[in-house]
Amino acid sequence: MADPLRQIDELSMDTSTPVAIDVRKLGVRYSLRFTRKTTLRKSFTNLLTRNTGEQSFWALREVDFRLVNGESLAIIGPNGAGKSTLLQVLAGIITPSEGVVDVRGHISSLLTLGAGFDQELTGRENVRLAGAFMGIAHSEMGERTPAIIEFADLGAFIDAPLKTYSSGMRARLGFAIATSVDPDVLLLDEVLSTGDQVFREKSKSRVLELVKQAKAIVLVTHDMHWVTEFCNRAILLEKGRVIAEGDPEEVVAIHQEHSVKGREAAGGAVLQPSA
Amino acid sequence: MQLTSEAPASFRSSADRPGPLGLVREGLTDILSRRRLIAYLVQAGLRKSGADTLFGNIWWILDPLLQMLVYVILVSVIFQRDQPAYPLFIFAAILPWKWFGSAIQDGTVSVVTQERLIKQIHFPKLVLPVASVSSGIVNFAFGLIPLTALILLFYSDRLSVWLLLIPIVALVQFLFTLPLAIALGAVNVFYRDISNVTRHILRLWFYLSPGLYAIEQLHGIGSRYPIIGELLLLNPFATLFGAYRDVIYNMKAPDWVALATLAGGSLILLAASVYLFKRLEPSFAKVL
Numbered sequence: 001m002a003d004p005l006r007q008i009d010e011l012s013m014d015t016s017t018p019v020a021i022d023v024r025k026l027g028v029r030y031s032l033r034f035t036r037k038t039t040l041r042k043s044f045t046n047l048l049t050r051n052t053g054e055q056s057f058w059a060l061r062e063v064d065f066r067l068v069n070g071e072s073l074a075i076i077g078p079n080g081a082g083k084s085t086l087l088q089v090l091a092g093i094i095t096p097s098e099g100v101v102d103v104r105g106h107i108s109s110l111l112t113l114g115a116g117f118d119q120e121l122t123g124r125e126n127v128r129l130a131g132a133f134m135g136i137a138h139s140e141m142g143e144r145t146p147a148i149i150e151f152a153d154l155g156a157f158i159d160a161p162l163k164t165y166s167s168g169m170r171a172r173l174g175f176a177i178a179t180s181v182d183p184d185v186l187l188l189d190e191v192l193s194t195g196d197q198v199f200r201e202k203s204k205s206r207v208l209e210l211v212k213q214a215k216a217i218v219l220v221t222h223d224m225h226w227v228t229e230f231c232n233r234a235i236l237l238e239k240g241r242v243i244a245e246g247d248p249e250e251v252v253a254i255h256q257e258h259s260v261k262g263r264e265a266a267g268g269a270v271l272q273p274s275a
Numbered sequence: 276m277q278l279t280s281e282a283p284a285s286f287r288s289s290a291d292r293p294g295p296l297g298l299v300r301e302g303l304t305d306i307l308s309r310r311r312l313i314a315y316l317v318q319a320g321l322r323k324s325g326a327d328t329l330f331g332n333i334w335w336i337l338d339p340l341l342q343m344l345v346y347v348i349l350v351s352v353i354f355q356r357d358q359p360a361y362p363l364f365i366f367a368a369i370l371p372w373k374w375f376g377s378a379i380q381d382g383t384v385s386v387v388t389q390e391r392l393i394k395q396i397h398f399p400k401l402v403l404p405v406a407s408v409s410s411g412i413v414n415f416a417f418g419l420i421p422l423t424a425l426i427l428l429f430y431s432d433r434l435s436v437w438l439l440l441i442p443i444v445a446l447v448q449f450l451f452t453l454p455l456a457i458a459l460g461a462v463n464v465f466y467r468d469i470s471n472v473t474r475h476i477l478r479l480w481f482y483l484s485p486g487l488y489a490i491e492q493l494h495g496i497g498s499r500y501p502i503i504g505e506l507l508l509l510n511p512f513a514t515l516f517g518a519y520r521d522v523i524y525n526m527k528a529p530d531w532v533a534l535a536t537l538a539g540g541s542l543i544l545l546a547a548s549v550y551l552f553k554r555l556e557p558s559f560a561k562v563l
Contacts, residue, residue: 088394088560091395091397093395093396093560094560116391116395116396118319120319121319121322125315129315129319132312133398135398
């Protein structure tokens with residue numbers, strides 16, 4: 001059997017446009033034996049009753065795609081399709097159960113902005129903490145901090161504890177951190193709809209700037225406007241599998257067609273109360 | 276762009292899992308390379324513990340003193356035990372135990388409480404239990420202030436150079452606490468019951484350790500029930516309390532052989548716990 005590691009390395013050598021993300025036959029399996037808050041009791045009963053029910057499910061299966069620098073990819077699909085799981089795999093948070101994921105360069109992955117913030121620390125201290133979590137050298141983070149603070153535009157609040165922040169302010173700080181660290185690959189999960197109008201415009205232009213700098217972006221969103229306007233490729237995921245891939249307009253059309261069908265199928269029961 | 280210190284885990288597949296020694300080495304590198312992150316986490320934890328109270332960090336000093344008072348009243352008034360300089364005797368045990376107890380309790384939940392973060396950012400999760408154990412060091416150091424005051428004001432006849440050995444005993448305690456917190460932190464992700472159980476086990480452990488009473492009592496039990504006596508003496512906290520008490524209360528050298536044995540055993544446990552943690556770590560984000 002050929003060594004899978006070497007194979008990828010050789011492939012990456014000869015490409016003229018640098019590959020940013022290479023995903024092959026990716027599968028992620030979740031074990032159902034340990035889900036949220038398993039207790040010892042449950043484990044014992046499983047053991048005693050020899051629970052042989054479905055022990056696992058595949059959140060993603062046979063996912064293949066490649067992304068070169070300068071591309072921005074949108075991942076769309078209905079809830080529970082595996083979109084966020086895919087981002088988590090790209091970010092290195094989840095290890096694939098099968099297949100290979102190769103992400104080249106520095107990744108920034110504040111998937112939901114500001115989730116890792118500490119309530120008691122000030123905005124400035126949270127910037128430092130986030131940098132340390134992302135593994136950025138202290139000196140480099142020190143150089144970047146002024147730009148982050150300027151972009152987040154929080155005024156005097158930057159030295160107030162985070163618990164005094166509004167959710168919009170928190171999102172602004174998170175976005176500023178995620179994009180100011182100069183990532184080669186930026187992963188965004190439903191983050192562009194946060195903040196007020198002014199900041200939304202600001203974050204849009206920031207993302208476009210990053211795309212222009214030949215940085216790859218992977219974006220999960222339900223905002224189809226974003227997909228067609230700012231992404232040059234799209235992937236439609238359904239039930240963990242890639243249903244369509246290619247031009248954003250076409251993929252969005254397929255997605256909308258599918259969701260209309262889905263709504264019609266479920267529609268009768270759901271719509272009744274409001275009728 | 277200047278390259279960052281992060282060794283990007285850019286290449287991942289289901290196939291490349293290192294062996295046991297590789298995992299342990301990886302884990303130790305995780306800890307050592309992220310010292311600054313651990314320091315920030317410790318700082319954040321301390322900020323939290325002193326944030327919402329009137330006296331703030333004064334509680335770090337008052338807390339062991341009040342606890343000492345409770346036990347002094349209980350033991351010398353109710354049980355009528357007569358131990359010379361009992362407050363000092365008991366303080367030498369309360370101070371390290373507070374560190375141990377909070378480190379184990381915080382360490383057990385250290386991973387599950389960072390659930391959201393773990394799903395957002397790829398970082399070595401080992402820093403979490405390590406930070407829990409480390410933040411106790413600061414509280415412990417603050418506790419040395421009332422200890423010194425106690426000795427200077429009331430027991431100046433027990434002032435000795437042996438006090439300077441406290442950090443060495445504390446280091447052995449740190450080495451022993453670390454693997455327990457790491458292992459519990461990892462296992463608690465899968466069995467949330469652990470955090471409920473640890474509280475009670477800790478309490479039982481304290482009463483079985485010669486903290487409120489002298490180690491000689493264990494020898495007494497040993498003469499009646501040899502096996503139980505032996506087991507109680509094997510308790511690492513029999514060694515640790517004994518060592519603290521020697522340098523603080525008895526004004527003599529600790530039992531070096533016992534301390535060295537405990538330190539050695541702890542290092543083996545540390546390797547085993549880091550291995551366990553690294554084995555389970557890839558599943559954290561899925562299970563949480």
